[in-house]
Amino acid sequence: MTTRVRYIATEEHVRVSDSVLELLLECSNGDLRKAINYLQSAKQLCGDEELSEGDVVAVAGLAPPELLQQFWASVASNSFDKMKTDITSILLAGYPVLTILRQLNDDVLALEKISDAQKATICLRIAEADKKLVDGASEHFQLLDVASHAMRVYNTS
Numbered sequence: 001m002t003t004r005v006r007y008i009a010t011e012e013h014v015r016v017s018d019s020v021l022e023l024l025l026e027c028s029n030g031d032l033r034k035a036i037n038y039l040q041s042a043k044q045l046c047g048d049e050e051l052s053e054g055d056v057v058a059v060a061g062l063a064p065p066e067l068l069q070q071f072w073a074s075v076a077s078n079s080f081d082k083m084k085t086d087i088t089s090i091l092l093a094g095y096p097v098l099t100i101l102r103q104l105n106d107d108v109l110a111l112e113k114i115s116d117a118q119k120a121t122i123c124l125r126i127a128e129a130d131k132k133l134v135d136g137a138s139e140h141f142q143l144l145d146v147a148s149h150a151m152r153v154y155n156t157s
Contacts, residue, residue, distance in 0.1 A: 001025060005035050014043045015050035023053050027060040063095040068103055075147060078155045087144050097139040101126050101146065108150075118153045125149040 002025060009016050016024070016039070024042075028035035041059040042051045057064055067090055074086035090100070108122045129142040 001030065001032055001035070004032065005039060008036060009039060012039075012043065014039060015048075017050065020051050020053055020056055024051075024056050027056060027062060061096070061099060063090075063093070063100050063103055067093055067095065067100070068107055071100075071104065071147065072107065075151045075154050078151060080148065080151070083147050083151060084144065087140070087147055091140055091143065097143055098130060098133055100143065101130055101133075104146065104150075111154075114154060122146075122150050122153055 002021065005025065006016075006021060008014075009021070024038055025035055028038055038056060038059050039051075042055040045059060046052070046055050054064070070086055071090060074083040077083065091097070105123055105126050108119050108126070111119065114122075125146050129137075129146050133139060133142050
C-alpha cells in the first residue's frame with residue numbers, strides 16, 4: 001500500500017516525506033481509498049508546499065498529539081482538579097470525543113508503565129464510554145470518567 005500511495009503522490013506532484021506517508025497510512029487504517037482521499041485533501045490544504053504531519057492529522061479529523069499528551073500528563077499528575085481543568089480544555093478544543101477515545105485506546109496499548117491487565121481495564125472503560133456516547137451521554141462526563149479511571153489505574157502501578 002505504501003508503494004501505491006507513494007506512486008500516486010509522485011504522479012500528482014505531491015511532496016511528502018516517508019514519516020508523513022507512514023502517518024497517512026496509519027490514519028487511514030489500511031484503507032487505500034481513504035489514504036488517497038487524505039492525500040488529496042492534504043494537498044488542497046497545503047498547496048505546493050510539502051505535506052506535514054499536522055496537515056494529515058487535520059484532514060483525518062484527529063486530535064493533535066499535543067492534546068493527547070495533555071490528557072496523559074493530567075492522568076500522571078494524580079490531581080483530580082488538574083485533570084478536571086485539562087478535560088475541559090480538551091473539550092473546548094472542539095475535537096469529537098469518540099475520535100479522542102479511539103486515539104486514547106491506541107495510546108493505552110503503547111503504555112509501558114502499566115501491565116496488560118491494567119491496560120485491559122482502561123480499554124474496557126473506553127469501550128463503555130464509547131457505547132454511552134453513542135447512546136447520547138454527556139461527552140464531558142464520559143471523558144472525565146475515562147480519565148479518572150485511567151488516573152487510578154496508572155497511579156497504582
